Amino acid sequence: MNENAKAMVLAAFIGDALSLGVHWVYNTNVIDKKYGRVIDMLAPKLASFHRGKVEGEFTHYGDQTLLLLESIASDNGFDLNRFADEWRAFFEEYEGYIDGATKATQANFKAGKNADTAGSDSEDLGGAARIAPLVYVYQDDPNHLIQAVKTQTTMTHDGPEIAATAEFFARTVLAVFDGEAPHTAMEGVMEVYFNRPPFNKWVPQGLDSAATDSRTVIKNFGQMCEVEAAFPSTVHLVARYQEDFEEALVKNIMAGGDSAARGLVTGMILGAYHGMDAIPKRWLNNLKAYDRIIALLDRIDPGTP
Numbered sequence: 001m002n003e004n005a006k007a008m009v010l011a012a013f014i015g016d017a018l019s020l021g022v023h024w025v026y027n028t029n030v031i032d033k034k035y036g037r038v039i040d041m042l043a044p045k046l047a048s049f050h051r052g053k054v055e056g057e058f059t060h061y062g063d064q065t066l067l068l069l070e071s072i073a074s075d076n077g078f079d080l081n082r083f084a085d086e087w088r089a090f091f092e093e094y095e096g097y098i099d100g101a102t103k104a105t106q107a108n109f110k111a112g113k114n115a116d117t118a119g120s121d122s123e124d125l126g127g128a129a130r131i132a133p134l135v136y137v138y139q140d141d142p143n144h145l146i147q148a149v150k151t152q153t154t155m156t157h158d159g160p161e162i163a164a165t166a167e168f169f170a171r172t173v174l175a176v177f178d179g180e181a182p183h184t185a186m187e188g189v190m191e192v193y194f195n196r197p198p199f200n201k202w203v204p205q206g207l208d209s210a211a212t213d214s215r216t217v218i219k220n221f222g223q224m225c226e227v228e229a230a231f232p233s234t235v236h237l238v239a240r241y242q243e244d245f246e247e248a249l250v251k252n253i254m255a256g257g258d259s260a261a262r263g264l265v266t267g268m269i270l271g272a273y274h275g276m277d278a279i280p281k282r283w284l285n286n287l288k289a290y291d292r293i294i295a296l297l298d299r300i301d302p303g304t305p
Contacts, residue, residue, distance in 0.1 A: 004275045005136050006297055008173060009069070011271025012132035013293060014283050015249050015263025016062035023047040023059050026223050028215060028256040038253045039246075041286045049097040056288040059260040060097050061126045064090075066289060068152065069133035073296040078134055078148045084115035084155060101127060105156045116151070119158030125230035127157025128166035129264035135173050135272075139302050145170055161198065165227050168194055169234075169265050176272045183207065183239045185269075198228070206235025214240060214251040223257025230261055237266045245270045245278040 021042025022031050031038065034046060044050035050059060058066065067090050071083045088109055091102060104120035119127075131149045138145035149170045150163040168189060175185035190203040209217045209232075217236050222229025233255070241248030248266050253259050271279065284290055 002302070004177065004272055005139055005302065006294075007274065007276045007279060008268050008272035009132045009136050009297060010276075010284065010287070010290075010293060011245070011267035011279055012129075012264045013058065013062055013065065013267070013289065014271075014279065014287060015252070015265075015267030016058050016065070016260045017041050017056055017287055018249055018283070019253055019260040019263045020044050020050055020053060020057060020059055020062075021047060021055065022253060022256070023260045024049055024258060026256050028219075028254065031254060031256060037250065039250055040282065053096065054288070056286045058289070060094075060099060060102070061129055061260050061264060063094070063096060065130040065133065065264065066293070068130055069136075069293065069296050072133050072137050073299040076300055077137060078152065080115045080151050080155065083152065084109075084118070087155070099124075099126070101156050115155050119154045119156055121159050122157045123159035123162060123227050124157060124225035125162075125165065125227050125234070125258070125261040125265070126225060127153045128162050128169065128227070129261040131166050131170055132264070132268045135170055135268070136297065137300050137302055139174070139177060142171075142174055145174070159227075161227055164194070164199070165231060168199065169269065172269055173272045176269060182242050182269050182273050183210070186235055186238065202228075202232045203235055206232040207239050209236045210239040212240075215255050218255040218257070223255065225258040225261060230258060234262045234265045237262060238269050242270070242273070245274045246280055 018041055021044050025031055025046050041055040043055045044053055071086050072078050101120040101122035105118050108118035134148045138148060146167050149166040153163050153166040171189045172185045176182055186203055190199055218233045221233045237248050237252050248270055249263055252263050252266055
């Protein structure tokens with residue numbers, strides 16, 4: 001499992017890095033005209049929010065995921081208050097894009113709130129999309145994992161169903177590690193743990209759309225950040241391209257909008273399913289933080305969190 005767990009983390013980061021060049025470009029015709037089919041990492045010439053970054057780097061979602069991985073590696077486990085301190089220090093000097101959820105959380109910390117209460121009311125998938133490092137360290141401790149993914153998420157994103165979304169995708173990866181295919185895993189996690197609104201609507205929507213063109217499906221669900229759109233879109237990508245890791249991440253980018261959050265989760269689940277052999281070498285070679293990520297993963301012992 002450990003090699004697939006490493007692939008899970010690397011694939012999540014790749015999903016974010018691939019999205020950098022056209023992140024938050026909603027007009028897919030612009031992507032087509034400028035680049036055609038995007039199959040490699042790009043500098044963010046179109047993604048104005050991320051100007052100054054270079055190809056192979058991360059959006060602000062990926063940067064926070066790497067910060068979380070570093071925090072976990074520092075003590076072989078997740079401590080919310082330690083991560084909160086590191087997160088606050090990180091954004092005091094951050095030169096990348098700072099989104100609304102981050103600004104609101106920063107303001108709440110400055111107003112005296114703590115890590116349990118500072119979270120914004122954001123409903124964006126981005127907060128729940130950072131969880132691959134937590135799944136890695138707590139892959140053998142489901143109860144600890146679920147607590148960690150929920151508290152990590154609500155530290156910055158405390159809108160309705162965001163913590164539950166993080167739990168859903170964490171449980172999906174655990175089911176994949178146990179041998180289930182992603183489509184079956186998502187269906188089973190919903191039936192056992194989330195057989196309630198809105199999940200008993202979102203999950204079937206995503207699964208039932210698996211035979212339909214992804215650009216059409218994601219446009220209909222919504223290309224935006226909010227979980228109401230991003231959740232079924234991500235389920236669709238995982239289900240439609242269950243057997244084709246590379247195509248899943250390419251089609252995610254080509255659908256436009258908040259491809260980075262969808263890419264983090266899609267990469268995480270399909271990386272866990274396929275393992276290292278499915279990840280194109282060119283993507284690993286172009287990932288700027290590759291050596292850093294591997295070194296951090298090697299410091300973590302998932303068996304003794």
